[in-house]
Amino acid sequence: MKISLNWLNDYVALAGVSNDEISRAITFLGFEVEGIINTGAPKLDLVVVGEILTRTKVPNPKKEISLCTVDVGPAGGVKSIVCGAHNCDPGRRVPVALPGAVLPGDFKITQSKKYGHESQGMMCGPDEIGLPAGNGLLILDGSPALGTPINAVLPPGDTVFDIEITPNRPDCQSHLGIARELAAWFKLPLLYPQEKFRGLPVDVASRPDLLASVRVESPEDCPLYTAHVITGVKIGPSPEWLQRRLTAVGLRPINNVVDVGNYVMLETGQPLHAFDARKLGGASIVVRRATEGEKLTTLDSKERALSASMLVIADAQKPVVVAGIMGGVDSGVSADTTDLVIECAIFKKQSIRATSRRLALSSDSSYRYERGVDSHATLENAYRAIDLIIETAGGQVVGPAFTVGSDVPWQREIVVTHDFITEKLGFDIPAADMRAAFEALELTITREEPTVHPARGPAWTVGIPSWRDDLDRPIDLVEEVLRLYGTEKIPATVVSSPGLVGDDDPIVLFNRRVTDYLVGHDFHECVNYTLRPAKEIAAWCTAPAATELALANPFTEDQSHLRPTLITGLLESLKLNQSRGVAASRLCETGRVFIEHNGQNLECAAVAFVMAEPVNDRSWLKREPADFYAAKHHVGALAAAAGIDFARQPLTSVVAPTFGWQTGHAATAGQIQFGGWSASFGLVDLALAKSLGLEGKIYAGIFAILPAKISGDATRRRFAEFSLLPAALRDLALVVDAATTSTEVQKTLAKLARAAVGNAFALESVSVFDVYAGQGMPEGKKSLAFSFVFRAADRTLTDDEVNAAFNKIQDEVAKTTAWQIRK
Amino acid sequence: MQDQLSALVAKATPELAALQTRPEFEAAKARYVGPNGELTALMKQMGTVPKEQRPALGKLINETKGRVQVLLDAALAQIEAAELTAQLGPAVDSTLPSPDIGPGTYHPLTLVREEMCRILRKVGFTVADGPEVETEYYCFDALNTPADHPARDEKDTFYFPASSRFANVSKKNPDEKYLLRTHTSSVQIRTMLKGKPPIRIVSPGRVYRRDTTDATHSANFHQLECLYVDKNVTVRDLKALLDYIFASLLGKDTKTRFRPHYFGYTEPSFEVDLSATHLPKVKKPWIEIGGCGMVDPTVFADVGYDPEVWSGYAFGMGLERLAMLLYGIDDIRYFYQNDLRFLKQFA
Structure with a gap:
C-alpha cells in the first residue's frame, strides 16, 4: 500500500522525523518498505521568484534563444539571463536560479557567457527544480512576491512509502492504521479525525422518494x-x-x-x-x-x-x-x-x-x-x-x-503475565516497558495485579481494540511487546544443544553415498525439474501410468507430469551441452521418481547416471568408451548403497522394445511393487537417442527404491574368518549354446562343485574368465571358461584330492548337462 | 696354474661385461662355473698339484672364483637393469594433458545443502526427509493455514486429480487431495506426528509453486527448514541459532537481524536479514535470507503436543537463493540447465 507522509502528518506529528527513521520504524514494526518515492521540489537555496521584464531574440541557427532581463526582487535587482525556452515572455513570473544555486542532479549554476552574452543565472522549467517535466519554463501563477524563495511558493513535496502489509494486519491497509503504528513507535500522540455528523438529527427532512x-x-x-x-x-x-x-x-x-x-x-x-x-x-x-x-x-x-x-x-x-x-x-x-x-x-x-x-x-x-x-x-x-x-x-x-444487521458489541480481553512474556522471549524487558508498549498500541490495560509469585511481575488484563482481531492469545501479545521493544535488541547468546540420539534420514544417507560414489567416478551431478512434458515420458512408461502421473492443473504443457525416471532429465542435460558445444559425457542425478503400479503411484528415491561417448573426441590418446558392463558395475554399487546385494539378484535382459532401452543391450532387476526397488541399465535405445538429437551411444543406469526400504541403520557387520593357506585353482572351458547365459552355467557349476567337494574342503568361487565365439567354434555355440578356486581352512590341499573333486565335476557336467567340455 | 687362473679372469672380464641377454648369461655362466666350466676344470686339477702348493693354490682358486662371481653378479645386474629399461618405452612428456575426463563435480545446490547440514549437525540437528507429493492436511491444515488462504489456490499450488492415489504417501483424511508440497514444513508435521519431543531436525528438500519461470522463479526449487521442539525454547535461542548458522557459513563478522513478520505457523514470526557487505553482487547493507518464528501453539496442539509444556522454533530459507547469494549467481535457471561450464565452477 502507498502511504503519503503528508497525509500521515494529519494523525501523527512526524515533521521532525527523517524519512530514514520513518522507513526504519515501518520496517521494524513488521512491514516491508518496498519503495520510497519523493515528490515535489527538494529544498533549493538561491532559487527565487523573478519576473521577466524584456525579451530580445539572440540570432542562432539551431535553436530559439532569448536574452531577457529579469527582476529578482529588491535583494537581487535586475539580472540579464540567456534563455532557451519558448515561453520566456515579459510579464511572466518564473523560478530563477541565481549563481551559486545547486539544482537536482548536482547541477551548479554559475555566471557565464552563453551564446555570446553574459548570463547571470538560469530561469527554470519544472523538471529542473525536481518537479514532473512540463513544457518550457514553469510559470508561477498568482503573482508571488519577487525574490521569494521558490520553496515558499511551490506546493510542499511529499514522501510516499510503498509498504507491504502482512495479511494479519488488515487494519494497516489505511493511513490511520500506519499512523497508529508509527505513533506507538515514536511515542507520539495519535489524532483521530473528528466527525461533525453524528447521526441523523431528529427533525431532519425525510425523502423516501430517494431511498425507501x-x-x-x-x-x-x-x-x-x-x-x-x-x-x-x-x-x-x-x-x-x-x-x-x-x-x-x-x-x-x-x-x-x-x-x-x-x-x-x-x-x-x-x-x-x-x-x-x-x-x-x-x-x-x-x-x-x-x-x-x-x-x-x-x-x-x-x-x-x-x-x-x-x-x-x-x-x-x-x-x-x-x-x-x-x-x-x-x-x-x-x-x-x-x-x-x-x-x-x-x-x-x-x-x-x-x-x-x-x-x-x-x-x-x-x-x-x-x-x-x-x-x-x-x-x-x-x-x-x-x-x-x-x-x-x-x-x-x-x-x-x-x-x-447487528453491530455486535466488541469485547476481547487477554490475560498475560510479565513472566510469560519473559519466558517466551528468553530475556527480560522491564514490566513498565511492556505496559507502555500495550498502551502505545491502544491495547488498554483494564487490570494489573500481582501474580502468585511476586518476583515474576504483574498479570495484566489487556483489552483488545476491535481493529486488532489478530490478537487473540497471550502469545500474540509477546509479539506486540517485542515489536515495540525492537527486534534489533534481542541479546546475542550461544546455541545450547543437548544431545539427541538419532541419525540423518536413510534417504539422506543414501543420496549422500551414491552422489559421493558417482562424483568419485568422474560424474557431474545435475539437477533437473521433476515435472516433465507428456510426450517425453511417453517413451519411458505405459500410457495408463502416464495418465496417473498427470497433474490436475499444470501451469505449462512442458511441465505437466511427474517424472517416472531421472534419465530423461539427464538426456536433456546431455543434449543442452552437446548443442552448446560443451563436451559432456558422464552425468548423474539423485531425486524422486514416481512409479505407477495398478493405478497407484509410488514415490521413490532414485539415482541415475548417463555415460555418453565423447562427441568429436579429439583427445591425443584414446580411451575405451564406457560399455554395458560399466553401467552394470555402477548400478551394482548404487544398489549396495541402499543395502541391496545386487550380485544376488536375478537380471532380466531387455529382449523386446522396453521403455527407452535398447533391445539386447540392456537389463533390468527388481520390481518396485514386489521387492521395493528396481534397477534398469544398459544402452539407451539408439533410435530414441537419435530422435532426441543426441549423438553417439549412451549407456545409462537408474536405481529406484521406496524410501521405507532403504536400510539405513544396517546391523553392524561381523568379522568372518578366512584361510591363510594357499588355494588350489582349476580351469574348465565349456562349449554351450550362444543363448545360454553365463550365470546359468556358473550356478550349475557351483552347485556341482559344492557337491563334489562335500565337507572335505571348500569351493571358494567359480567365476567366468573367458567368453569366446567365432572362428573354431560351431555356429550358434560359444565357449565359456570358468576358474574354480578351492581352499581348506586347516591344510594345504593336495593335487590328488583336488583332482578327484575336479574330475567328479567334469563327469557330472558330461552326464547331466548338454554342455561340452573343451579339452 | 696360476697363469691359467689369471688368463681366465682376464678373458672373463670383458666377455661377461658384454653379455646382453639372460640366455647369453646362462651360457657364459655354464662356461665358467658350470659342471663343465673352465674354472671348474681348473679346480679339478687341484688333485695333481703337489701337496705343499695346495694351500696357496687353493686360496688363489677361491679368490678367482670370488672374482668370477663378482663379474657374473655385475653382468646379471646389468642385464636386469636393461630388462627393466626395456619395459619402459620412451620417456613421457609430462606436460601432455591427461585424456581422462573428470573429476566429477557436486551440484552447487548439493554443496550448499550439505554445508548447511554440516553446520546444523554440529549443534545437534539431524536431517529429516518426507514425501514431495503431499496432502492438504500436511501441507496446509496442520500448519494453521486458513481454509480460504490464497496459498491453497489452484492458481498457486499444483494438485492431482481427485482420483489419483499415491500408495506410499499417507493421508490424514480420506477425501483430501494430493498436491505437490509448497514448502518443506510438511516434514515438520510428519516428524512431530511420528516422534516425541525433544526434536531437532533440518529438512532440506524440493518444493513446488505454480509460477512463471524467470530469473528468480522456478516451478520447483529447494528449501531448508529447521525445527527445534523442547522445553523453554525462546526467541533469544532462535536468534542465537541464526547468528551461529551465518557466522559459520560466512564468517564471524556476519550479522543477522530479525524483522517482525507474519506466518500462520509461527508466533511471533520474523523475517531474517543478513549483513551483506561481503556477498558478491549485493549492493545493500542487509539482504533477506529467510523466515522464522516460534512454533504457534495451534500447530503443537494439532500434532498432539501440549503447548503449555512444549515450545519451539522453526526457520526456513530457499537454497537456490542462498546459493545465488554465496556464489553471486544472478539467474535461478542456471541451476536446472546443467551446463558443464556452470557445474564445474563450484567443485
Missing part, C-alpha cells in the same frame, strides 16, 4: 449494511488538497464524491460506495445473491455474467453493484448527480474473495474486504465520508438512514 427501503436478503454474506442519503450535492472536481493526496498514492481523481469515497477508504480502510439516488429503481436497495445469468456492466465497461453464488447490491429490478468489488456503470455518480446514497457496509471475506476470483475482478475495495474490515467502525466511517462530501460537494443529509 434497504433489505439484506443474504445476511451471512453481509452482516452489516448502512445507507445514508445526501441531497443537493454539486458534482465537480475535488479541492486541490484532496486531489494531491490521491495522486500521491497513485489514484486518479474522478470527482469530489468518488474521491471522498476513495479518500475515506485510504484513511480508515473502510471501502464505501456512492449511488446516484435517482438511478436506484424503486428507491430501494436489496443486498442479495445474483440470479444465475444476471448481467451487470461494471465501471471498467465490461459486461459481467453473474452467478448465484455472487453477492450483489440491487435496486428493485436489477443488480447495480458487485457487492464490495465494483459498481455498475449505470448507477454511479455522474456530472449531473444531485442526490446520493452512501453505502458503508461489511461483506464477508470469503464471499468477496470467491466472487473476485470467479470474475477475475479485483479492486482496492475487494482487496480490503478480502482481508477483513473492522465492522465496529463502519458507522463512524460513514459519518466521516458524509462530512467530507458536504465539505467538498455541498448538500445535506436527509432521512431516512438505514443500518441493517
